[in-house]
Amino acid sequence: MKKDLHILGSCHIENDKIWVNGKTRYESSVQDESPIAFLKSAYKELGIKYAKFHKMDALCKLGFIASEFLMEGLGRPDLPTTKTGIHLCNSSSSLDTDMRHQESINDLEKYYPSPAVFVYTLPNIVIGEICIKNKIQGENAFFIFDVFNASEQVSLIRMLFEETDTECCLCGWVDLLKDEYEAFLYWIDVEPRNGKQGLIFNELNLEHLYKTKKFV
Amino acid sequence: MTPAVHMISNNMISSLGFTTAEHIESFRLGQTGIIPFQTLNETFHVSPINQALLEQEWDALAVQPNYEKLEKLFILSISKTLENQDIHPRNDDCLIILSSTKGNIDVLKQNHNRNAYLYEMTRNIARHFEAANRPQIISTACISGTLAGIMAYRYIKSGRYKHVVVSGGDLLSDFTLSGFNAFKALGNTDCKPFDKNRDGVSLGEGVGTILFSSESQNSDNVIQITGGASSNDANHISGPSRTGDGLHLAIQGAMKQAGLSQNDIGFLSAHGTATPYNDEMEAKAFHLSGLQDCPINSFKGYFGHTLGAAGLLECIAAIESLRRNEIYPSLGFEEMGVSQPVNIIKEFRKKELHHVLKTASGFGGCNASIIFSKVS
Numbered sequence: 001m002k003k004d005l006h007i008l009g010s011c012h013i014e015n016d017k018i019w020v021n022g023k024t025r026y027e028s029s030v031q032d033e034s035p036i037a038f039l040k041s042a043y044k045e046l047g048i049k050y051a052k053f054h055k056m057d058a059l060c061k062l063g064f065i066a067s068e069f070l071m072e073g074l075g076r077p078d079l080p081t082t083k084t085g086i087h088l089c090n091s092s093s094s095l096d097t098d099m100r101h102q103e104s105i106n107d108l109e110k111y112y113p114s115p116a117v118f119v120y121t122l123p124n125i126v127i128g129e130i131c132i133k134n135k136i137q138g139e140n141a142f143f144i145f146d147v148f149n150a151s152e153q154v155s156l157i158r159m160l161f162e163e164t165d166t167e168c169c170l171c172g173w174v175d176l177l178k179d180e181y182e183a184f185l186y187w188i189d190v191e192p193r194n195g196k197q198g199l200i201f202n203e204l205n206l207e208h209l210y211k212t213k214k215f216v
Numbered sequence: 217m218t219p220a221v222h223m224i225s226n227n228m229i230s231s232l233g234f235t236t237a238e239h240i241e242s243f244r245l246g247q248t249g250i251i252p253f254q255t256l257n258e259t260f261h262v263s264p265i266n267q268a269l270l271e272q273e274w275d276a277l278a279v280q281p282n283y284e285k286l287e288k289l290f291i292l293s294i295s296k297t298l299e300n301q302d303i304h305p306r307n308d309d310c311l312i313i314l315s316s317t318k319g320n321i322d323v324l325k326q327n328h329n330r331n332a333y334l335y336e337m338t339r340n341i342a343r344h345f346e347a348a349n350r351p352q353i354i355s356t357a358c359i360s361g362t363l364a365g366i367m368a369y370r371y372i373k374s375g376r377y378k379h380v381v382v383s384g385g386d387l388l389s390d391f392t393l394s395g396f397n398a399f400k401a402l403g404n405t406d407c408k409p410f411d412k413n414r415d416g417v418s419l420g421e422g423v424g425t426i427l428f429s430s431e432s433q434n435s436d437n438v439i440q441i442t443g444g445a446s447s448n449d450a451n452h453i454s455g456p457s458r459t460g461d462g463l464h465l466a467i468q469g470a471m472k473q474a475g476l477s478q479n480d481i482g483f484l485s486a487h488g489t490a491t492p493y494n495d496e497m498e499a500k501a502f503h504l505s506g507l508q509d510c511p512i513n514s515f516k517g518y519f520g521h522t523l524g525a526a527g528l529l530e531c532i533a534a535i536e537s538l539r540r541n542e543i544y545p546s547l548g549f550e551e552m553g554v555s556q557p558v559n560i561i562k563e564f565r566k567k568e569l570h571h572v573l574k575t576a577s578g579f580g581g582c583n584a585s586i587i588f589s590k591v592s
Contacts, residue, residue, distance in 0.1 A: 082465055086448070093319075093334050093355055098391070102324045105394045108257060118395035119454045119579060122317060124356040128580030131448040137465055140446045140582045141363055142356045144334040152350070155376065163370040164445065164469070 005161055005201035006189050011070040012213050013062065013183040018042060020073040022215030035181045039065050046072070055116070056129060057097045058181075063088070063126035063174040064133065066183040070170070071134065074187055075194045083167040085139035086127045087157060088185075090175035093123045093144055126174055139166055148173045148184065150207035157188055157201070168193065184210055219430035221372045223439040223588070224303065224379075226532045227296040229289055230422030230519035231263040234273050235296070240536055242518060243544035244564050249519050250406040250418045256390055258397070261406050263420030263520035264388050265289070283340065284320040284331050286423075290341045290385050293423040298345075303379045303429060305347040311377045312351040313367055314338050315360035315384035316524040321391045341383075349377075357578030358487070359446065360384060361424065361527025365574075365586050366444035368428045378430045384528035385423035392419055392523065399454070401491050407521070409488030409514035409546055410495050410560050412553035417489050420520025424528030426535075437539050442571070442589040443476070445469025449581035456493045456577060460501030463575060466583040467505045470573070474587045478506035481587075482569040483543050485534040487576045488514020489521055490548070494577065499554035501583075507573075513561045517547025527576045527584070534572045535588050543567050 012019040016028040016038045026045045028038050039061040043053055046068050056064060097120040104113045119125065124142035131137065139160060145152065153171065160166050172185035186209065188201055199205045199215065209215060227235065231249025232242045242249070250263045274281070274288050277295060294312075298304060305312050319337045323329040330336045334353050342351035354364050361384035368380035386392075396402050396417060403416030432438050447469065449462035457463070471477065484507055486498050502508055515530045522529055537543055546560045575585045 081450070082447075091333065091335060095332065098318075098321075098324060098332075101395060102391060105256070105390055106325065111256075111394075113394040113398040115395075115399045115454075118398055121391075121395060122355070122357045122579055124578075124580040124582060125453050126580075127356075128448065128453040128582070131450040131581060132453070135450050137448050137450050137462060140356060140359075140448050140580075140584075141354060141367075144338070144353045144355050146335045146339070149350075152352075159370050159374050159376065162374055164473075 002162065005158065006192060006198040007201050007205065008187045008189050008193055008196045008198040009070055009074045010186040010209055010215060011066045011073065013066050018069055019213045020069050022213060025069060035176060035179060057120035059094060059096055059174065059176045060120065060126045060129045062176050062181055062183050064129050066174065066185045067130045067170060070185050070187060077194045079134065079136065080167050081135050082137045083165050084136045085160060085166045085169035086130060086136060087141050087160060087169055087171045088127055088174055089143040089145050090123060090173055091144065091146055092175050092177040094121050096177050097121050130170065139164055148210060150210060151203045154201065154203045154206055161190065219372055219375060221369050221428050221441040222432045223535055224427040224429045224433060225297050225301060226426045227293045228424050228529055228532050229293050230420060230522065230529060231265055232519055234269065236532060236536060246545055246547055248406055248517060248547055256394055260393055260402060261418045262388055263418060265421055284323060286320050286385055286387050287337060287340050289423045290383055291344050293425040294345065294381060294383050297425040297427050301427060303427060305345040305381055308348040309378040311349050311371060311380045312342055312347050313364045313380060313382045314351065314353040315364035315528065316353065316386055317355055317357060317360055318386055318391065321387055321389045324391065356582055357580050358523055358526055359576040359578045359582045359584040360524040362531065362574060362576040362584040362586055363446055365528065365531050366446065366584060369441040369444050372428055372430050380428050381425065382528060383423060383425040384525040386421060386523040386525050388419055388421035403490060406548055407490035407516050408548035409490040409516050410553055411549045412551040414490040414492065414495060414553055416491050418520040420522040422519060422522040422525045422529055424525050424532050426528060426532060438591045439535050439539055440589050440591055442587050443470035443474030444586040445473065446582065446584040451581055453581060454579055456497035460497050460504055462581060463498060463501035463577055463583040464504040466585040467575060470585040470587050474589065476571055480571050481507060481510050481573045482567060483537055483572045484510050484512045485530050485574045486512050486514050488516050490516060496554050499556045499558050502558050503556045508558050510559060511543050511561045512558050513544060513546035531574050531586065534574045538569045538572045538588055538590050541566055541569050
């Protein structure tokens with residue numbers, strides 16, 4: 001029989017607010033901040049020093065911040081690095097940065113493509129950034145969907161655990177385009193880690209967690 | 217019983233033609249599709265698809281013309297792959313998985329064109345084939361195509377689908393040319409993977425499609441996927457690992473799954489982009505994996521780096537090597553240019569093959585590898 005998988009933690013970020021494991025963890029005191037300004041204030045809240053954060057594009061900052069709050073909520077466990085996967089998805093791919101790169105080449109008179117921008121014109125760079133921070137070396141995949149779909153997620157992630165040596169995986173949705181953004185990351189494990197029991201990983205629980213932000 | 221994953225049919229489209237057979241002919245003759253091409257006030261060595269031929273092929277298909285260029289290429293390639301097959305995406309036991317890094321990147325200049333969204337493109341293509349299941353698209357840099365093959369393997373092996381059509385595609389565009397150029401990653405000549413004088417990538421465009429199924433067809437040489445894995449360097453977002461440990465990890469994962477050791481691999485189709493750092497990293501990873509004596513090539517010298525199509529085009533090339541017991545020269549290679557020497561194929565020859573390995577690596581530190589085996 002196939003073993004149950006567990007959701008051990010989650011992090012939602014939207015509307016200038018961060019929820020960890022169902023509880024509000026950080027809220028900006030400033031109204032209607034730009035995503036970048038909000039993510040910078042969330043970075044300060046984390047209380048970490050990580051110079052690479054400041055070089056990231058907005059999508060990577062969003063994914064990175066969400067992953068850091070998720071890890072904090074998990075109690076920053078020791079990970080089986082080569083058996084830890086990252087499986088993310090979104091709908092806007094890297095379009096936010098793609099548009100910046102496109103603007104820099106539209107006019108040959110004002111032509112200024114930059115390698116520091118171009119490197120972020122791929123959605124999976126955010127996976128790379130989270131891997132570097134946490135020394136994660138396991139399975140990697142970035143999928144594009146129109147919307148977050150719990151049933152598709154459960155099928156894909158279950159398959160990953162059934163077909164590979166993966167023991168735990170950072171999963172979820174990281175989407176950002178202009179002023180619109182949404183992150184929903186969750187941690188899947190084959191067994192309770194750091195004494196956390198979590199929720200059984202199935203479509204019902206994942207859909208409920210995504211929609212209500214309640215970790216019950 | 218766990219289903220086996222069989223290769224049923226495939227198609228390759230690139231500068232070398234619109235069929236797999238045309239590609240094999242070029243590999244045998246050592247002919248490249250890379251040409252000098254002027255754009256953005258500079259000359260680049262690139263591998264473009266012949267536009268007139270594309271229009272001709274598209275007209276022959278006689279479908280509604282309101283598709284973007286890349287969508288036409290996907291539809292053509294998938295149609296050719298499904299020709300004479302009973303399997304079709306309109307049946308609910310069949311899934312379509314696409315791979316692409318940039319999709320319809322040529323429409324990004326136009327404001328509000330929804331087709332710039334990767335899922336919109338995916339849906340357009342699935343709609344053409346009246347797909348019964350929601351299609352999927354992987355966008356994981358230059359491992360996208362190889363990863364799509366790995367996903368097909370997992371979907372069939374786990375019993376979720378009986379048949380999977382995987383198709384990878386990307387265009388040659390000012391977007392990617394200007395970006396790779398800003399990175400100083402483009403070569404001044406046709407690319408020369410693993411060569412001492414290599415100086416960068418030649419970009420290309422194309423689509424590669426494979427139909428996989430749990431049902432095998434009556435044939436002397438049945439080709440199966442027997443292993444696949446991905447990994448991350450956790451080192452740098454744009455620079456390849458200095459040790460090759462990430463790629464080594466992906467190779468080990470695929471070998472373990474296939475139950476094979478390094479001596480079983482008869483041919484390795486490397487990523488081989490011809491940038492100094494990439495090829496160096498790969499050579500180190502192949503040494504770590506004990507594959508330094510295995511015949512290796514990079515197909516980039518034939519049709520350039522086709523990004524999200526690369527993994528699938530090169531998987532097909534590796535599958536055809538395996539099926540035909542032939543190995544093809546690594547075009548552009550003359551003198552060993554990596555610090556840990558590997559066995560680069562210099563000329564076309566016959567070689568009895570049982571298992572072949574395809575590897576890929578990309579920005580974001582990602583790596584993937586997949587193994588194809590021949591069952592007599």
